Amino acid sequence: MSDITRRSLITRGSAVAAGAVAGGGLLATPASASEKTSGLTPGQALARLRAGNRRYVSSRMAGPNRSRGRRVAQAEGQTPFASILSCSDSRVPPELVFDRGLGDLFIVRLAGNVTSPEGVGSLEFAAEEFGVPLIVVMGHEACGAVKATKAALEDPNFKASENVGALAKSIAPSVEAAKKAGAKDIVESAINFNAKRQARILRQNPILAPRIADGRLAIVSARYDLETGRVSFL
Ligand SMILES: [Zn+2]
Secondary structure (H helix, E strand, O other), rough: OHHHHHHHHHHHHHHHHHHOOHHHOOOOOOOOOOOOOOOHHHHHHHHHHHHHHHHHOOOOOOOOOOOHHHHHHHOOOOOEEEEEEOOOOOOOOHHHOOOOOOOOOEEOOOOOOOHHHHHHHHHHHHHHHHOOOEEEEEEEEOOOOHHHHHHHOOOOOOOOOHHHHHHHHHHHHHHHHHHHHOOOOHHHHHHHHHHHHHHHHHHHOOOOHHHHHOOOOOEEEEEEEEOOOEEEEE
């Protein structure tokens, strides 16, 4: 047995033990080196993400689906079980945050996790082509795109390129909503508003909405905490 294999077995054993102590939450979804990802329901997909994030938060990563076998199998065709619309921020990489591997997550990353036409088209493609049962719109603590949008709204002399302006335009309604709600911390509140708002926009999408209506797809919003690594579903 190689050192790496021995180490991963030890890690897995620890994760199961930790689950037992914590009330068995991890026992229902044990960390495994190889996991089938096709044919999942929206609920099963969400449970996988929650379990992966618990492993990440407790530094008991299993690194599923990263073997050579998985790589070769996925070359025949990908079977992602969730799409993630998340921020480009270098501190929020979905495969690490959810402890997943190859062919697991179909990811669109744009500053401020905004619903640009190209990003939405990618999510439509994943839903139709691969039957992805879950879309997560994930904002995160201290998002620079949201901070910049707030600054732009408050500075009449703010100048930005047309492209950065498009990002700010997409986030601005959430900053306004946080102000209207009387939030103490406008940026942190706007981050939640923005994740929820972008998810709402996706739910109204004519390609995605029928899939939600017949139970093939769920769209949820979430927020990532930079220090703890925890993903909270909103
Ligand atoms: Zn961000």
